[in-house]
Amino acid sequence: MLCLTRQQARxxxxxxxxIHGLAGCVLMExxxxxxxxxxxxxxHASAAAPQAPVIVFCGGGNNGGDGFVIARQLQARSVPVIVECTHEVHGQRGDARVNHQCAQTLGIPIHRIDLSDDAKAHRDRWPDAALFVDALLGTGFGGPMRAPLAQLIMAINGARAEAGTPTVAIDLPSGLDCDGGHPAEPTIVADQTLTFVAEKAGFGSSQAHPFLGQVTVLPIGVSAARVLGEDLS
Structure with a gap:
C-alpha cells in the first residue's frame, strides 16, 4: 500500500x-x-436535528484552506455550516487566504476563535452541532501541541464524548504525527479520517489507531506515483 511521509506530501x-502545471488552488479545490x-x-445519514450545523474548524495553513473550501461546498449544497477559525484572513497566505476571503464574501458564518478561552467556554458555543470537521493542523505538524490550541482540541474531544457529535478529520487528525503516528497531548479523536491521495506513513502505528476512526482515501486529481516517481522509494 502506498503511504506518504510528511516530506513526500509536501x-x-x-x-x-x-513540473506538471497543476496549481495549488486546483488541488485544494x-x-x-x-x-x-x-x-x-x-x-444526511446522521441523527442530527433539522438545521443543526456542521462546524468546520480551520487552522491557519493549507489544512485550514481545505476547511474553507469544504464550508463553501457544503453551503452550496444547502448544508448549514459554521466556520470556527484560529486566524484572521490577513494572518493567512496563498490559497488558504483566498478561500477564507471567498467564504467571507459568500456570507458563511465565520467565528474567530479566542484561543485564550478554556475548553468549557469553547464547548458552550456548539451545543447543537451535527458534525465537527477538523481542519486545524495538517501533515506539517510535529508537536508538541501549543497550550492555547490544546484547549480547543480538548473542547472538541469533550463535546464529541459528551454529546456524541461525530468528528471528521481532514487529511489526518490534528495532533497526530504524519510520519510516526505519535499523538500529541491532546490529539483530535476522529470517527472518520478523510485523507488525500494516500494514507499517511504514521497511520500504520498502533498509537495512531484510536484517533483515526474509519480512514477513507480521496483523490485530488494527481497521481503520487507519477508526480513523485523515484522519490517514493
Whole structure:
C-alpha cells in the first residue's frame, strides 16, 4: 500500500505545480470538494436535528484552506455550516487566504476563535452541532501541541464524548504525527479520517489507531506515483 511521509506530501504539492502545471488552488479545490461530498453524505445519514450545523474548524495553513473550501461546498449544497477559525484572513497566505476571503464574501458564518478561552467556554458555543470537521493542523505538524490550541482540541474531544457529535478529520487528525503516528497531548479523536491521495506513513502505528476512526482515501486529481516517481522509494 502506498503511504506518504510528511516530506513526500509536501513534495507532491510542490512538484504538481512546478513540473506538471497543476496549481495549488486546483488541488485544494479538488480536496475540499471530495471531502465535502463525503461530509454531506454523513450529515444526511446522521441523527442530527433539522438545521443543526456542521462546524468546520480551520487552522491557519493549507489544512485550514481545505476547511474553507469544504464550508463553501457544503453551503452550496444547502448544508448549514459554521466556520470556527484560529486566524484572521490577513494572518493567512496563498490559497488558504483566498478561500477564507471567498467564504467571507459568500456570507458563511465565520467565528474567530479566542484561543485564550478554556475548553468549557469553547464547548458552550456548539451545543447543537451535527458534525465537527477538523481542519486545524495538517501533515506539517510535529508537536508538541501549543497550550492555547490544546484547549480547543480538548473542547472538541469533550463535546464529541459528551454529546456524541461525530468528528471528521481532514487529511489526518490534528495532533497526530504524519510520519510516526505519535499523538500529541491532546490529539483530535476522529470517527472518520478523510485523507488525500494516500494514507499517511504514521497511520500504520498502533498509537495512531484510536484517533483515526474509519480512514477513507480521496483523490485530488494527481497521481503520487507519477508526480513523485523515484522519490517514493
Amino acid at each position: 513534495s507532491l504539492d510542490r512538484l504538481a505545480s512546478e 479538488n480536496a475540499g470538494l471530495l471531502a465535502a461530498l463525503e461530509i454531506e453524505r454523513l450529515y
